[in-house]
Amino acid sequence: VPKTKAKAGAAPKAAKRRVRLTHPDRVYWPEQGITKEGLADYYTEIWRHIAPHVTGRPLALLRCPNGIAGESFFQKHAWKGLNPSIDLVKDPKDDAGEPLISISDLDGLLGLVQSAALEIHPWGATTADWEHPDTIVMDLDPGEDVPWQAVIDAALEVRRRLEDAGLAAFVKTSGGKGLHVVAPLKPKADWTAVKAFTKGMAEAMAADDPDRYVATIAKAKRRGRILIDYLRNQRGSTAVAAFSTRARPGAAVSAPLSWDELSPAIGPAYFTVENMPKRLAALDADPWEGFRGAAAVLGEVKVSRGKSR
Numbered sequence: 396v397p398k399t400k401a402k403a404g405a406a407p408k409a410a411k412r413r414v415r416l417t418h419p420d421r422v423y424w425p426e427q428g429i430t431k432e433g434l435a436d437y438y439t440e441i442w443r444h445i446a447p448h449v450t451g452r453p454l455a456l457l458r459c460p461n462g463i464a465g466e467s468f469f470q471k472h473a474w475k476g477l478n479p480s481i482d483l484v485k486d487p488k489d490d491a492g493e494p495l496i497s498i499s500d501l502d503g504l505l506g507l508v509q510s511a512a513l514e515i516h517p518w519g520a521t522t523a524d525w526e527h528p529d530t531i532v533m534d535l536d537p538g539e540d541v542p543w544q545a546v547i548d549a550a551l552e553v554r555r556r557l558e559d560a561g562l563a564a565f566v567k568t569s570g571g572k573g574l575h576v577v578a579p580l581k582p583k584a585d586w587t588a589v590k591a592f593t594k595g596m597a598e599a600m601a602a603d604d605p606d607r608y609v610a611t612i613a614k615a616k617r618r619g620r621i622l623i624d625y626l627r628n629q630r631g632s633t634a635v636a637a638f639s640t641r642a643r644p645g646a647a648v649s650a651p652l653s654w655d656e657l658s659p660a661i662g663p664a665y666f667t668v669e670n671m672p673k674r675l676a677a678l679d680a681d682p683w684e685g686f687r688g689a690a691a692v693l694g695e696v697k698v699s700r701g702k703s704r
């Protein structure tokens with residue numbers, strides 16, 4: 396019988412490791428020499444920043460038992476021998492299905508590290524309210540030959556449209572190739588409404604500026620353009636968590652930024668396991684201070700068609 400003790404927004408507690416790591420010297424990022432223990436240290440150090448983004452929600456994991464150079468697989472269901480610090484949660488719409496994975500504290504996160512989860516991808520809803528998302532993610536995917544400034548411009552355009560709809564907008568690097576613009580929601584609108592809103596926004600951007608933006612996945616159309624990937628916003632979809640590591644060379648992390656930090660000097664993989672703790676210590680604040688408090692209710696689907704420039 397799976398235990399189901401996950402709760403949303405568990406309060407960060409003092410960082411002290413209780414989860415036993417087997418093979419702590421196993422190397423996950425060979426170029427940087429970052430080991431399993433090094434990853435545990437990273438998450439312990441930044442725990443209070445990542446906690447609100449990874450606790451109390453279903454998670455998909457990219458697991459890489461032999462580090463980024465080895466085999467990797469996406470996993471969203473619980474498995475045999477799962478670390479007891481990890482919670483099993485039942486999707487209320489999939490009663491017969493296998494339990495999903497969730498965590499509620501630092502031990503849970505370290506349990507994920509023990510399981511070689513090198514990327515953490517939460518749902519945009521909590522296990523307290525599965526049917527009403529509390530987060531929108533607009534995923535900006537630049538095609539080949541798109542300069543970084545164009546991705547920044549796209550993020551600013553998404554921000555303007557979110558704000559026009561009464562929502563607050565925050566930005567993070569993906570740790571890969573693009574940016575994610577994230578809006579906190581009060582969980583009132585359902586998945587159908589949230590997906591329709593984000594689809595409308597992506598299609599409006601592509602209609603207003605077809606030389607810059609596309610809203611459909613078709614690869615051929617993407618060269619020189621930016622895909623406004625709204626499909627993170629449907630039930631069961633995920634996006635990489637703020638502060639999660641990426642299983643890619645460079646040991647980059649998905650890094651929350653303030654809007655005025657966006658610049659060609661800070662690329663999508665600029666912040667890493669190695670420099671993020673120093674950044675947070677120097678900032679002496681969360682770069683997304685006030686994120687959850689800025690949550691608003693998504694109203695009627697209302698997407699502005701006008702150009703901003």
Ligand code: ATP
Nearest residue numbers: 455469516534536569570571572573574633634635
């Ligand atoms: P990049 O900036 O390089 O695009 P990204 O994290 O945005 O990085 P995408 O390929 O755009 O990568 O994918 C967006 C999200 O879709 C991912 O963060 C992940 O949550 C989800 N995703 C991607 N690939 C898979 C997969 N194979 N299985 C499940 N979910 C996936």
Ligand code: MN
Nearest residue numbers: 534535536573
């Ligand atoms: Mn992306």
Ligand code: MN
Nearest residue numbers: 534535536624
């Ligand atoms: Mn994408």
